Amino acid sequence: MTIKEKTRPLRVLQLTDPHLMARADGDLLGVKTRESLQAVISEVLRVHGQPDLILATGDLAQDGSVDAYQVFGDSLKVFSCPSVWIAGNHDHVENLERVAAEYGANHRHVIQGGWQFVMLDSSVPGKVFGALADSELEFLAETLAKHPHLPAVVALHHHPVDIGSDWMEKIGLTNREAFWRVVDRFPQVKIVLWGHIHQEHELERHGVQLMATPSTCIQFTSGSSKFAVEDLPPGYRWFEFHDTGDFTTEVCRATEFQFDLDQSSTGY
């Protein structure tokens, strides 16, 4: 008699929007972003332990500095797995890519645990909104066409759907129709994942699970018509992917992290 061995799921950590700065005590609305990232990382290790892969979905730096990206890379050294980084609106793409290459984090397509992960750059230099260049859309289509049998996670920084927040509607992915035209051709896409909105958000579109994740620093108030920050702890998202195509996910927060948020701000 043979007993089919149950394989361990692939454990994937999403970290997003750490907004690190060259200044060691740099803060966003009173939250020191290096400290909040460290609090989140400690929470990951305490609650879940080591992941097998880390997806970093943009706004890694607030100031675009090489130093900030190196702090991010060094912070991930407590994890023994690879990470992949993409840019957000606050990032300096050339600096990010240069430092990501030093840390082996510059891959845009990862196949692991019977799944594939496609990382897209939706940043537009000097703009808060996002857009996917034709080259990014072609990369997505070509990659998915090459691997039709592997369930896929597509990650980008900007939200490709209306999230019910007026001020954020203007700063999402502007060419979302073109993005969905590609995604809709590939039924193996199970998840579209992003950052940017600094809040947990989950919905479903044509059988694809859409997910956003809290920042590792400040949180925006969900459903707010204008800019507003919410007194919620920094967080992360955890996935467990099975080679059957099933998965589970949850958002966790560093609830012990102490911070003094400036809630009177009208921007960040």
Ligand SMILES: [Fe+2]
């Ligand atoms: Fe951000």
